[in-house]
Amino acid sequence: MAxxxxxxxxxxxxxxxxxxxxxxxxxxxxxxxxxxxxxxxNSKSIxxxxxxxxxxxxxxxxxxxxxxxxxxxxxxTGNAMIPKFISVCNLLQxxxxxxxxxxxPHCILADIFFPWANxxxxxxxxxxxxxHGTGFFSTCASEFIRIHEPYKHxxxxxxxxxxxxxxxxxxxxxxxxxEFMWENYKNDLxxxxxxxxxxxxxxxxLIMNSFYELEAEYADCYRxxxxxxxxxxxxxxxxxxxxxxxxxxxxxxxxxxHECLKWLDSQKPNSVVYVSFGSxxxxxxxxxxxxxxxxxxxxxxxxxxxxxxxxDEEKGEDKDWLPEGYEQRMEGxxxxxxxxxxxxxxxxxxxxxxxxxHCGWNSTLEGVAAxxxxxxxxxxxxxxxxEKLLTEVLKIGVGVGVQKWVRTVGDFIKSEAVxxxxxxxMEGKEAEEMRNKAKELGEMxxxxxxxxxxxxxxxxxxxxxxxxxxx
Ligand code: UDP
Numbered sequence: 529m530a531x532x533x534x535x536x537x538x539x540x541x542x543x544x545x546x547x548x549x550x551x552x553x554x555x556x557x558x559x560x561x562x563x564x565x566x567x568x569x570n571s572k573s574i575x576x577x578x579x580x581x582x583x584x585x586x587x588x589x590x591x592x593x594x595x596x597x598x599x600x601x602x603x604x605t606g607n608a609m610i611p612k613f614i615s616v617c618n619l620l621q622x623x624x625x626x627x628x629x630x631x632x633p634h635c636i637l638a639d640i641f642f643p644w645a646n647x648x649x650x651x652x653x654x655x656x657x658x659x660h661g662t663g664f665f666s667t668c669a670s671e672f673i674r675i676h677e678p679y680k681h682x683x684x685x686x687x688x689x690x691x692x693x694x695x696x697x698x699x700x701x702x703x704x705x706x707e708f709m710w711e712n713y714k715n716d717l718x719x720x721x722x723x724x725x726x727x728x729x730x731x732x733x734l735i736m737n738s739f740y741e742l743e744a745e746y747a748d749c750y751r752x753x754x755x756x757x758x759x760x761x762x763x764x765x766x767x768x769x770x771x772x773x774x775x776x777x778x779x780x781x782x783x784x785x786h787e788c789l790k791w792l793d794s795q796k797p798n799s800v801v802y803v804s805f806g807s808x809x810x811x812x813x814x815x816x817x818x819x820x821x822x823x824x825x826x827x828x829x830x831x832x833x834x835x836x837x838x839x840d841e842e843k844g845e846d847k848d849w850l851p852e853g854y855e856q857r858m859e860g861x862x863x864x865x866x867x868x869x870x871x872x873x874x875x876x877x878x879x880x881x882x883x884x885x886h887c888g889w890n891s892t893l894e895g896v897a898a899x900x901x902x903x904x905x906x907x908x909x910x911x912x913x914x915e916k917l918l919t920e921v922l923k924i925g926v927g928v929g930v931q932k933w934v935r936t937v938g939d940f941i942k943s944e945a946v947x948x949x950x951x952x953x954m955e956g957k958e959a960e961e962m963r964n965k966a967k968e969l970g971e972m973x974x975x976x977x978x979x980x981x982x983x984x985x986x987x988x989x990x991x992x993x994x995x996x997x998x999x
Contacts (some may be wrong), residue, residue: 529555529639529641529824530807530808530810531557531779532577532661532806532807532808532888532890533639533641533659533661533806534555534559534562534563534778534891535566535763535772535777536564536659536661536737536762536764536888536890537553537639537659538553538563538567538765538777539765539767539777540637540737540764540766541553541567541580541660541737542567542580542763542768543761543767543987544565544991545579545580546767546980547899547987547991547993548990548991549991550579550695550777551579551580551581551582552580552581552582552583552631553580553581554585554589554624554627555582555583555584555585556584556585556586556599556620556975557586557587557597557599558587558599558600559599561585562778562779562785563582564582565747565774565776565780565940566773566777566778567580567582567608569892571640572754579896581626583631583855584826584830585620585623585624585627585935586623587599587616588616588619588962589617589958590772591619592612592615592616592619593617593930594612594956601862606641608718609610610618610716611716611858614716614717615685617641617642617720618644621644621648622645622763623742624642624645624648625648625651627752627978628648628652629652631842632652633654634654634997634998635654635655635656635657635794635919635994635997636649636654636655636656637649637656637658637735638656638657638658638659638660638749639655639658639659639661640658640659640661640724640725640727640728641659641724643723643724643726643728643870644727645658645727645731646731646796648798649731649732649738651854654997655731655733655994655997656730656732656733657731657733657734657735658727658731658733658734659735659737660728660734660736661732661737661889661890662665662737662741662910662914663736663737663738663742663743663746663889663917663934664738664746664747664749664750664760665735665743665746665912665913665914665916665917665921666889666910666913666917667736667746667750668694668746668749668750668753669691669694669698669700669913669914669916670709670910670913671754672691672692672693672694673692673700673705673709674709674725675692676692676693677690677711678690678692678817679701679702679705679709679710679711680711681845682701682702682952684702685701685702685703685932686702686703686875686931687701687702687876688700688701688742689701689869690770693749693753693964694746694749695745695746696745696748696920696921698916698920698921699725700912700913700916701931703931703932703933704906704912704931704932704933705912705933706802706908706909706933707933707935708721708722713900714771731755731756731836732757733756733757733758734756734757734758734759735758735759735882735894735990736758736759736760736761736762736765737760737761737762737763737764737890738760738762738893739760739763739970739972739973739977739981739982739983740765740889740904740976740983740986741777741798741973741975741976741982742759742893742896742922742969742972742973748925750783753813754847758802759985759986759987759989759990760926760949760983761983761986761987761990762977762985763891763893763894763896763897763912763973763976764893765777765872765890765893765894765979766874766973766974766977767896768872768895771786771789771873774870774872774873775870775873777870777872777915778807778868779868780868781865781867781869781870782865782866782867782868782869783863783865783867783869783870783872785873787865788870788873788874789873789913791863792831792874792877792879792880793877793889795829795879796879797878797881798878798879798880798881798954799828799829799832799879799881799954800828800829800877800879800882801818801823801826801828801829801830801831801879801880801881801884801903802830802831802874802875802880802882802884802900803823803830803831803833803883803884804832804869804871804883804884804885804886804891805834805835805885805886805905805907806885806888806890806891807840807857807888808888808908809835809886809908809934810836810908811835811836811906812836813848813849814849815940815941816834816836816849816850817849817850817851818940818941818942818943818946819832819943819946820832820849820850820851820854820943821851821940821943821946821947822942822943822944822945822947822950823862823946823947823950824851824854824857824858824862825943825947826942826946826947826951826954826983827948828882828950828954829861829862830861830862830863830864831862831863831867831869831874831880832862832863832864833867833868833869833871834866834867836849836865850937871891872894872898873892875894875897875898875900876896876898879955880898880900881900881901881954881956881963882900882901882902882903882950882953883898883900883901883902883903883949884894884903884905884928884946884949885902885903885904885905886900886905886906886907886911887904887905887906887911887914888909888911888914888917889910889914892914892917892918893973896924896964896966896969896973897970897973897974899963899967899968899969899971900963900964900966900970900971901924901925901926901953901959901962901963901966902924902925902948902953903925903926903927903928903949903950903953904918904919904925904926904927904930905927905928905930905941905951906930907933907934908929908933908934908937908938912930912933914970915927916965920966922963922969923961923962923968924962924966925953925962926949926952926953926962927949928941928949929941929945929947929949937953939982940956
């Protein structure tokens, strides 16, 4: 599973475990390493410490044509990756079923990419819960577009259409939709996604990494219009309390977290911009250069997490993407992290005043929980809906101006647009209003997970309902 799915799953396991639920995480060897690090860190804040069992299934490398023991689908370039990904997801059904037979859980909580989990749960007479990894707004928007197909009534991919039935009169364009949503579009992924969404609409219920106050209208809309059971139990990232826990989340950091914190401690409150595009999105050298120039021109200190497209490394262009003398000029002003960053730790620091994000749902919610306004730079998946939520509904974000879903290449954003958007979230009256609103939402997020808060209570209701299957 991709980090964006796996990280909140592990948070969820920790959270449930801290509330007395016995948890087994079923995974494959490669992911088990980072999961194990996340669970067994040296944190002293979890009380009682989580008792989470790891059950490791063999990865079907040979069956999908990978070298023995290789689990890295990232090594498969281009379109070949999708069919392999789908095959792996499907092939895990049998070993998973055998594990359920042996361990006899009272409930299965499975990612949306395992549609067969419905059948396994049915076989053992237990509920299957689905984890989408998205929020209410994007789930409602995507469902309404899927059902009503409003993009059929526009004359071009750039002509806006209103998302039918979605509160707030939100417009969208066909260009911002994944192709598997387009009419008459059929490929392996579209078929797989159809199966995944169908299974999730027929499962026992959904777990949403969100909190009621953030998306109340859309949570109500989802429950009332679609009539499905759903529990919001987030923001899940908030279950990580101390430095060790936050630093071990997902992967090992490419930098020393204490050094990073020391640097942030030396910065003025709300003065640093954090720039990160999640665990999947990568940019080519030209785009990275524009980001570098835009950041410098904004005159804000920054932490920038860089992931490059593979081709550039292969061509040995590693140094070319930074303007000449950049790192020397930026010394003390900007920190570039090449690799994994301790994101939650950084975002939660009072020195951070803005977040340039690709709007992955985890990052979006982590930005909300940290109370920072955001520059939105969606790339793919449901990120364009999340951008709408931030910029038009919550009004704590400014778009950098991306117009199209990545497909083969995404939009090219010029440095001037980067600088302008950063200034808008960092300087002046508009920025102050956004910051105040973001801080308010951050407080609400923290309240939601404390005793009697909306997420705390929903989690309690979920556990109570699942316990009825244990008796
Ligand atoms: N993340 C991180 N360090 C990184 C990159 C990502 O900790 O250098 C975490 C981030 O905090 C978030 C997750 O990885 O929890 C990324 O999920 P998201 O939904 O934002 O985006 P995706 O990676 O799925 O596109």
